[in-house]
Amino acid sequence: MSIAQHIINERFYGAKSHTIDDVDIVASQPCGDNTLAIVRINSTLYQLLVDADGKDVLPTHVAEVAASLGTWRPSAGAPENFPTGPFRQLGAEQSNSSFITENNDVIVKYFRKLEAGLNPDVELLSKISECPNIAPVLGYSETTIGNRPYTLVMAQKFIPGDNAWAYALSTTGSSFAWDAELIGQATRNVHTALAEAFPTAVVPASTIAQGLSTRLESLISQAPELERYRQAALSFYGSLEGDTHIQRIHGDLHLGQLLKTPDRYILIDFEGEPARPLDDRRLPDSPLRDLAGIVRSIDYAAHFDGEHTSWANEATALFLAGYGSIDDQDILNAYILDKALYEVAYEINNRPDWVKIPLEAVERLLG
Numbered sequence: 001m002s003i004a005q006h007i008i009n010e011r012f013y014g015a016k017s018h019t020i021d022d023v024d025i026v027a028s029q030p031c032g033d034n035t036l037a038i039v040r041i042n043s044t045l046y047q048l049l050v051d052a053d054g055k056d057v058l059p060t061h062v063a064e065v066a067a068s069l070g071t072w073r074p075s076a077g078a079p080e081n082f083p084t085g086p087f088r089q090l091g092a093e094q095s096n097s098s099f100i101t102e103n104n105d106v107i108v109k110y111f112r113k114l115e116a117g118l119n120p121d122v123e124l125l126s127k128i129s130e131c132p133n134i135a136p137v138l139g140y141s142e143t144t145i146g147n148r149p150y151t152l153v154m155a156q157k158f159i160p161g162d163n164a165w166a167y168a169l170s171t172t173g174s175s176f177a178w179d180a181e182l183i184g185q186a187t188r189n190v191h192t193a194l195a196e197a198f199p200t201a202v203v204p205a206s207t208i209a210q211g212l213s214t215r216l217e218s219l220i221s222q223a224p225e226l227e228r229y230r231q232a233a234l235s236f237y238g239s240l241e242g243d244t245h246i247q248r249i250h251g252d253l254h255l256g257q258l259l260k261t262p263d264r265y266i267l268i269d270f271e272g273e274p275a276r277p278l279d280d281r282r283l284p285d286s287p288l289r290d291l292a293g294i295v296r297s298i299d300y301a302a303h304f305d306g307e308h309t310s311w312a313n314e315a316t317a318l319f320l321a322g323y324g325s326i327d328d329q330d331i332l333n334a335y336i337l338d339k340a341l342y343e344v345a346y347e348i349n350n351r352p353d354w355v356k357i358p359l360e361a362v363e364r365l366l367g
Helices: 003-007 120-127 164-169 177-197 205-222 224-238 287-303 309-323 329-350 356-366
Strands: 023-031 034-041 044-050 071-074 087-089 097-101 106-110 137-145 148-157 201-204 243-246 258-260 265-267
Touching (some): 003 034, 023 137, 120 137, 120 148, 120 177, 164 287, 177 258, 177 265, 177 309, 201 205, 205 224, 205 329, 287 329, 287 356, 329 356
Antiparallel strands (some): 023 034, 034 044, 071 137, 087 097, 097 106, 106 148, 201 243, 258 265
């Protein structure tokens, strides 16, 4: 089979520009007419179900894969066994593969790119199951490779809802402010639950500034066009004063990570920024990073098609009002700047037609 030939066409494979030098099957077992495998491609592990040609076919055989190559660990009070199918795939293939049971009560997520350690999606949600703004974890599958645990699959209660990004774009001619306030309340509830379930700390603003400055250098290396903002951004970060508290957070929060239900918003996908190593994503960070993610996402929704600019400022204000008190507005603005700079680098390299949106935000923030 030629896994290398087919993997480059998969949405979950994020190294398409790199030459594949090595493919090593770390673990495998027959699964019907196919092979369930954990495969090391160059230095990264992936979970695949491959046919005789080496093409991934997991989406059409998920009922056969079940808990994959790992040990199923049900949550307290949840059914002991892995959810039974049949399943239907949730939307298009993304960085992971998600499926819903036939009676719409459980969603199963197969992690495709594997990293050592308990996946934050499982780790965080398992500890805040009583929070009304998350989908509780029903169980997960875990295996050991090289004496380290790897999360393969998780199951959650399925909560039907509309994607908040799509909903925001559907509000042409009307305000998104009421929904933005609900999103603020939901984000506060989740942050409060995480602060109660995991350790918190207080760090000087200079620590935050150093992290943002380091990231700026990385972004400039990816997009040299950002060089003209270096000094102003470093000056902005260097002016931060005081202390701020850190805790476990969502880590990659934007409107696409929220579901709108009839009475509240649900936060989903607690894995953090996929480009960051898992060990980094599990570190405490400022809740203001999550707020900055939503502020920037509202700005994108308001400006990306030019039909929603009228509610951008109102929605941002109501989102922050719904969240409640904020440690430090200057630190929040620094995180917003960091996010906008990241977006500029991303859009230059992926969607240059969109780069105007974050560029305008950068220039507003830097005056």
